[in-house]
Amino acid sequence: MLASTGYGATSADEPLSKMDFQRRDPKPDDVQIDILYCGVCHSDLHTARNEWGNTVYPVVPGHEIVGRVTAVGNQVSRFKEGDLVGVGCLVDSCQHCSACGEGLEQYCENGFVGTYNGEEMHTGGMTYGGYASNIVVRDKFVLRIPDNLDPAGAAPLLCAGITTYSPLRQWQVGPGQKVGIVGLGGLGHMGIKLAHAMGAHVVLFTTSPGKREDAKRLGADEVVVSKNASEMTAHNNSFDFIVNTVAAPHSLDAFLELLKRDGTMTLVGAPSSPHPSPQVFNLIMKRRRLAGSLIGGIAETQEMLDFCGERGIVSDIEMIRIQDINTAYERMLKSDVKYRFVIDMASLKQEG
Ligand code: NAP
Numbered sequence: 001m002l003a004s005t006g007y008g009a010t011s012a013d014e015p016l017s018k019m020d021f022q023r024r025d026p027k028p029d030d031v032q033i034d035i036l037y038c039g040v041c042h043s044d045l046h047t048a049r050n051e052w053g054n055t056v057y058p059v060v061p062g063h064e065i066v067g068r069v070t071a072v073g074n075q076v077s078r079f080k081e082g083d084l085v086g087v088g089c090l091v092d093s094c095q096h097c098s099a100c101g102e103g104l105e106q107y108c109e110n111g112f113v114g115t116y117n118g119e120e121m122h123t124g125g126m127t128y129g130g131y132a133s134n135i136v137v138r139d140k141f142v143l144r145i146p147d148n149l150d151p152a153g154a155a156p157l158l159c160a161g162i163t164t165y166s167p168l169r170q171w172q173v174g175p176g177q178k179v180g181i182v183g184l185g186g187l188g189h190m191g192i193k194l195a196h197a198m199g200a201h202v203v204l205f206t207t208s209p210g211k212r213e214d215a216k217r218l219g220a221d222e223v224v225v226s227k228n229a230s231e232m233t234a235h236n237n238s239f240d241f242i243v244n245t246v247a248a249p250h251s252l253d254a255f256l257e258l259l260k261r262d263g264t265m266t267l268v269g270a271p272s273s274p275h276p277s278p279q280v281f282n283l284i285m286k287r288r289r290l291a292g293s294l295i296g297g298i299a300e301t302q303e304m305l306d307f308c309g310e311r312g313i314v315s316d317i318e319m320i321r322i323q324d325i326n327t328a329y330e331r332m333l334k335s336d337v338k339y340r341f342v343i344d345m346a347s348l349k350q351e352g
């Protein structure tokens with residue numbers, strides 16, 4: 001087994017703390033990576049605190065990983081020692097169901113293996129994520145980070161980037177379309193940048209009036225404070241597509257009313273308790289659709305990284321030390337982050 005050190009939670013109500021654990025011995029098709037940076041996703045917090053009810057402790061969160069390859073198995077030809085690589089939310093899948101066959105490993109019919117809190121296919125134990133010194137990942141699930149991107153700023157692309165890119169592509173967002181992004185957090189700020197880069201007219205919906213100027217700087221054409229009813233109704237029946245990233249239950253009707261006939265709102269935010277059921281009439285009267293989307297497959301994640309490489313798109317980050325992860329979680333809950341915390345993993349070697 002390979003020794004690893006990281007930060008994890010031992011129960012839902014304990015803060016994250018330093019822990020030593022084991023990775024599997026690298027296999028012939030594995031890539032061994034020293035982790036440089038790891039983004040802090042709201043899903044990490046949901047999982048550390050068992051808000052989705054499926055956490056197996058101890059859990060080491062982190063699925064926005066950028067690092068350097070330190071070794072490869074003898075069947076690996078795509079990567080070599082020294083390469084700058086990324087690992088997102090997936091580290092394995094069955095590879096033979098119809099979803100995997102279409103490159104949609106996130107919808108693997110036999111269950112994908114999550115980067116953390118997933119069932120390890122080889123050891124029978126659990127997977128541990130990127131708040132750690134190193135990781136061992138099957139080569140098919142390792143991504144290339146474009147050379148021109150800042151490695152720390154690229155880390156959040158591995159989850160926040162692909163989770164917004166995938167639905168924008170699936171619903172064919174482009175010039176001439178009016179697209180809404182709900183919530184300006186980690187996912188939302190990537191949603192603005194990507195939808196803007198795809199040529200759409202982008203409107204940001206926020207509960208935080210203080211984020212107006214930032215949203216415009218990030219690429220929003222308009223900003224709506226969603227608590228302000230008149231600002232909302234001014235946009236009735238006008239959106240082609242809305243991506244909703246909000247991490248807490250809220251009324252979906254307020255946004256469904258803004259969709260045009262045949263418009264779609266796709267939920268990517270994953271609150272621990274359900275949204276109130278939307279009014280059926282808001283859907284049937286204009287054939288509107290309410291949808292969901294889960295991260296993205298490996299090929300699409302590489303496509304997104306290359307798209308960002310060509311345009312110089314990275315996340316706006318605040319770098320933290322791993323020792324400050326519990327404070328970062330509290331700040332994330334208060335929407336006090338611009339717009340993604342990224343852990344500098346060199347801090348693991350520092351004391352307290
Ligand atoms: P985040 O950085 O905390 O951002 C969430 C944003 O939602 C906040 O910045 C805030 O934006 C808004 N918000 C928070 N509480 C709210 C409330 N009570 N009412 C209205 N708006 C509220 O979180 P994130 O990392 O972007 O993740 C967002 C959600 O997506 C989480 O639930 C996460 O688990 C989920 N997720 C899903 C996938 C997927 O594949 N579907 C992938 C990754 C993450 P404003 O201040 O602008 O209102």
Ligand code: ZN
Binds near residue numbers: 063089159160
């Ligand atoms: Zn995530």
